[in-house]
Amino acid sequence: MAEGVGGLGLYGRLVGQSVRAQLQYRWSFLLMAFGNMVTSGVEVIGIWALFDRFGSLGAWRLAEVAFLYGLVNAAFAVAEALARGFDVFGKEFVKTGTFDRVLLRPRSTVLQLAGHEFQLQRVGRFLQGAAVLAWAIWMLPIDWQLWKVALLAFAFVGAAVFFYGLFIAQAALSFWTTESLEIMNTLTYGGTETAQYPLAIYRPWFRRFFTYVVPLGCVTYFPAVAIFGIDDPLGSGRAFQVMAPASGFLFFAAALGFWRLGIRHYTSTGS
Amino acid sequence: MKPYLAIVAARFQMLLQYRAAAFAGFATQLFWGLIKVMVFVAFFASTSVEQPMSLSQVLVYIWLGQALLALLPWNVDPEIAGHVRSGAVAYELLRPLNLYAFWFARTFAFRAAPTLLRMVPMVLFAYLGLPLIGLGDWALPLPADGAAAGLFALSLAATLVLSTAVTMVLHIALMWTISGEGFNRLMPGIVPLFSGLVVPLPLFPDWLQPLLFWQPFKGLADVPFRIYSGHIDAGDALLEIALQIGWCAMIVAFGLWLLNRAGRRVVVQGG
Numbered sequence: 001m002a003e004g005v006g007g008l009g010l011y012g013r014l015v016g017q018s019v020r021a022q023l024q025y026r027w028s029f030l031l032m033a034f035g036n037m038v039t040s041g042v043e044v045i046g047i048w049a050l051f052d053r054f055g056s057l058g059a060w061r062l063a064e065v066a067f068l069y070g071l072v073n074a075a076f077a078v079a080e081a082l083a084r085g086f087d088v089f090g091k092e093f094v095k096t097g098t099f100d101r102v103l104l105r106p107r108s109t110v111l112q113l114a115g116h117e118f119q120l121q122r123v124g125r126f127l128q129g130a131a132v133l134a135w136a137i138w139m140l141p142i143d144w145q146l147w148k149v150a151l152l153a154f155a156f157v158g159a160a161v162f163f164y165g166l167f168i169a170q171a172a173l174s175f176w177t178t179e180s181l182e183i184m185n186t187l188t189y190g191g192t193e194t195a196q197y198p199l200a201i202y203r204p205w206f207r208r209f210f211t212y213v214v215p216l217g218c219v220t221y222f223p224a225v226a227i228f229g230i231d232d233p234l235g236s237g238r239a240f241q242v243m244a245p246a247s248g249f250l251f252f253a254a255a256l257g258f259w260r261l262g263i264r265h266y267t268s269t270g271s
Numbered sequence: 272m273k274p275y276l277a278i279v280a281a282r283f284q285m286l287l288q289y290r291a292a293a294f295a296g297f298a299t300q301l302f303w304g305l306i307k308v309m310v311f312v313a314f315f316a317s318t319s320v321e322q323p324m325s326l327s328q329v330l331v332y333i334w335l336g337q338a339l340l341a342l343l344p345w346n347v348d349p350e351i352a353g354h355v356r357s358g359a360v361a362y363e364l365l366r367p368l369n370l371y372a373f374w375f376a377r378t379f380a381f382r383a384a385p386t387l388l389r390m391v392p393m394v395l396f397a398y399l400g401l402p403l404i405g406l407g408d409w410a411l412p413l414p415a416d417g418a419a420a421g422l423f424a425l426s427l428a429a430t431l432v433l434s435t436a437v438t439m440v441l442h443i444a445l446m447w448t449i450s451g452e453g454f455n456r457l458m459p460g461i462v463p464l465f466s467g468l469v470v471p472l473p474l475f476p477d478w479l480q481p482l483l484f485w486q487p488f489k490g491l492a493d494v495p496f497r498i499y500s501g502h503i504d505a506g507d508a509l510l511e512i513a514l515q516i517g518w519c520a521m522i523v524a525f526g527l528w529l530l531n532r533a534g535r536r537v538v539v540q541g542g
């Protein structure tokens with residue numbers, strides 16, 4: 001039966017199966033989605049409290065920070081929902097030796113892991129982030145020309161792809177370390193925390209890291225500055241800001257390369 | 272008393288085996304701490320009005336918060352959860368020990384061991400390491416004075432008991448829901464918010480302060496941290512510690528009542 005089903009078709013089937021399975025436990029799903037919304041939503045309360053107390057963050061206002069917050073959280077939720085197979089890769093595939101079975105199947109490893117599980121519960125964080133983003137868009141005096149709408153979509157997809165790349169890189173690392181490393185959380189969960197605030201408030205070494213090494217700022221901060229229509233306090237030009245989300249795709253490609261390198265290095269744990 | 276002490280000792284030995292995880296946790300918490308410090312430095316730089324807390328008091332709050340993160344009662348002991356799910360809890364009920372005291376001893380070790388392992392390097396690094404790498408402005412200050420240090424130690428001991436008592440409620444709640452979902456899922460959101468880890472409690476709007484004063488979770492972080500920095504002076508500190516102990520007594524009583532009810536209606540799964 002599988003013969004004749006293309007890569008994307010197979011992926012669609014795997015995702016569909018996963019969604020149906022999760023909807024069998026309706027209450028469990030609703031509770032998990034609600035929990036996901038609450039745990040990620042307390043950060044919004046924190047940001048609101050800080051702006052209520054301090055008035056502003058340098059030249060930045062609450063609505064601008066809310067825009068960044070909503071963009072990064074909604075994009076991260078999409079990546080987190082789709083990349084579960086890579087997130088648990090070290091623990092569930094390498095350590096147990098299950099990856100051997102994946103290698104035996106006549107389909108690409110990336111496709112199989114991508115279709116491992118679609119985490120429906122992440123809809124909680126997504127809706128929460130999207131709601132904050134919608135509020136920010138309503139509050140900000142943005143002149144919405146077509147290119148800005150397109151840039152927002154480009155940044156959103158770029159950010160989701162960027163985070164997906166991070167999950168793949170994290171999984172590829174476990175070819176060497178066997179266990180998944182909690183240290184990668186600094187870049188995934190720590191990354192969302194970082195990108196909630198404008199890159200301009202951080203120290204130069206920190207900004208450089210999140211622009212050139214791990215291009216998180218390129219998929220969130222720089223396009224946001226162009227959408228706000230303000231001059232970047234860091235001095236970047238409009239052309240760079242508009243093109244910057246492309247680096248999310250480059251990062252994803254680099255992560256895939258790292259993944260292939262890791263597979264060549266793979267030795268089964270044998271259990 | 273002796274069997275309970277033996278349980279604590281055995282759990283400690285086991286949990287202290289996970290040194291690699293502890294190191295990864297240290298790096299992650301250091302990174303988060305640095306992000307938080309940079310955000311607060313930027314907020315403080317954008318205000319000229321006097322705030323309810325100084326930046327140095329916020330630094331104490333941030334670094335102690337990172338050092339004592341493992342102490343917060345936002346998760347359950349996977350082994351106890353496993354016992355409830357598999358039905359092994361029936362054996363626990365058969366032991367000639369008080370089940371509450373038995374689990375309390377285990378839970379105490381579950382909270383204290385990882386905390387100890389993570390606290391020492393974090394405090395040392397925040398106090399000594401940061402100045403060495405040129406970030407002395409962001410370092411953890413010393414306790415306000417000798418009295419503050421002594422009262423901090425006392426308050427921290429109460430925090431440990433309080434955290435164990437809250438975790439016990441989560442453990443007992445597992446007996447109702449089998450999968451342990453639901454109520455427990457909300458703790459990773461509620462605990463950091465109301466203990467002050469998201470934003471130090473004194474920085475919340477003034478009209479919320481009475482509400483934040485009369486709730487148990489502030490005893491998990493806010494109270495000891497503010498005693499350390501001298502934000503709560505020695506006289507008020509004794510009152511705050513008495514409140515912590517009062518909350519401990521109430522939550523232990525609630526846990527005992529809950530366990531008593533659970534014991535009457537527990538259904539053991541499987542054979």
